[in-house]
Amino acid sequence: MSTKRYAVCGLSNRGLAAFVHPLMGLTGGRADGVLGYGGVSDDLSGSAQVVALVDSDPRRLDGFNAQLRAAGAAELPRYSPDAFDRMIDEAAPDAVIVTSPDSTHEAYIVAALARGVEVITEKPMVSSAAAARSVLAAERDSAAGVRVTHNLRYARTHREIKRMILGGAIGAVTRVTLDYHVDVRHGASYFTRWNRQRAHGGLAVHKCCHHFDLVTWLVGQEPVEIFGYGALNYYGPRSPHRPRVPAGPDGGGGADASAGPPTADPYLPGLRATGVVADGAGGQARTGLFGLPYAEQYPADRPMYIYDDAIDIEDTYSAVVAYAGGASLGYSIDFSSTWEGYRLGISGTHGSIEMLHGRGLDGEPLPGSDTIALAPLFGERSTVHVDAPSGEHAGADPEMRRDLFVGQSAESRELGLAASSLEGAWAVALGEGLWRSCVEHRPFTVAELLG
Ligand SMILES: NC(=O)c1ccc[n+]([C@@H]2O[C@H](COP(=O)([O-])OP(=O)(O)OC[C@H]3O[C@@H](n4cnc5c(N)ncnc54)[C@H](O)[C@@H]3O)[C@@H](O)[C@H]2O)c1
Structure with missing residues (x-):
């Protein structure tokens, strides 16, 4: 069987876990937990080959x-971002x-x-509507195309719901509610990473794009307009949780030394548990999931803390x-919740679908999680429980990888699982429309954002 050649741009946590390791067949896991990602189940080395790596940090x-x-494996050719064209010449990737x-x-x-090379890009496709416009224009002028890894579509529960909608179980979709919760550990971790700044798009683009894409795909209609409110309530210098102690972890900034009895940071134990804040004196660059230093992105002498002034989202x-x-969507999200997951409700002209997906801080699923309730408007309500694997985004990632690297399944074609650049652009536009709406206090149309 012939293997396709892939170059990976960004040796990130996600790049390693979701692509480099499975594509290289590093699925077994090793005692040191570095090569081979415990949760990865699929070995795609029979149909894919990683032929080059691009990253701005030579130490990674x-x-x-x-x-x-x-x-005992062969090293991979490696390139800096400015050597991208040379990488294409030398490594000749298919994508x-x-x-x-x-x-x-x-x-x-x-x-x-x-260069006429196919693209598979992580979500969000890009971090701004202007960048989405430039990608759409570049794709129009190219023989190659773009696929966006909107993996949430691939979760078993979502495929089941999409099948119900396509099968006419609730008639024409009229409204959706999505109430999303990111827990205190996961949420706080974003505020110690690059995600915390608007220059990277902010969480309205980075995180909410998942949810906007999911709903747009389920509804099967083009998004037209968004209006929203938002604020920085939990993190940043004015956080009500900011401790009154002289310094943050590793001497990091942000602690409020103003009058009042000393208090400890309630987020810190969770942040330490996620590994994004080191315990102790520091002095070393942070490492990610795979023991590689983020020497450039998170240097040891510039610790990031959740109460920093630099947070601007x-x-x-x-x-x-x-x-x-x-149809319309009512959406809400916060990044400091007591549980992780969401409640989804979809109403149609002939019935409704409801689902909860969630786990508590102890990692245990919430009662009723992943049970889809289908209620025809004038009939018997029924429920179906969907067993979802716990890792890899509820099993969505291996399904998506099979589609991307082995071949699109009949189910994928039937449900329209693969996300196009236009769909990627809609999700980005809604994300930008959301934060700009918060700042400018007006609705934004997708047409004005995408041109
Ligand atoms: N689909 C999902 O469920 C999912 C989950 C997590 C992350 N993601 C996406 O994956 C991507 C990576 O996120 P992450 O949190 O794993 O990243 P990360 O912070 O772990 O790593 C970023 C990497 O990119 C490198 N880098 C920085 N600038 C670069 C440049 N100009 N060119 C090449 N490399 C550069 C850094 O050195 C680092 O190795 C993001 O787009 C993110 O939105 C998707």
């Missing part, structure tokens, strides 16, 4: 090649996989399309989205 590239050497920070996607996508949103076919 060196570190990964050292891991390969130690495992590039873009897994760098959101604000850096546009440059790779546009450069690959200009919101952590709470409520929004309304209008769709072209008359």
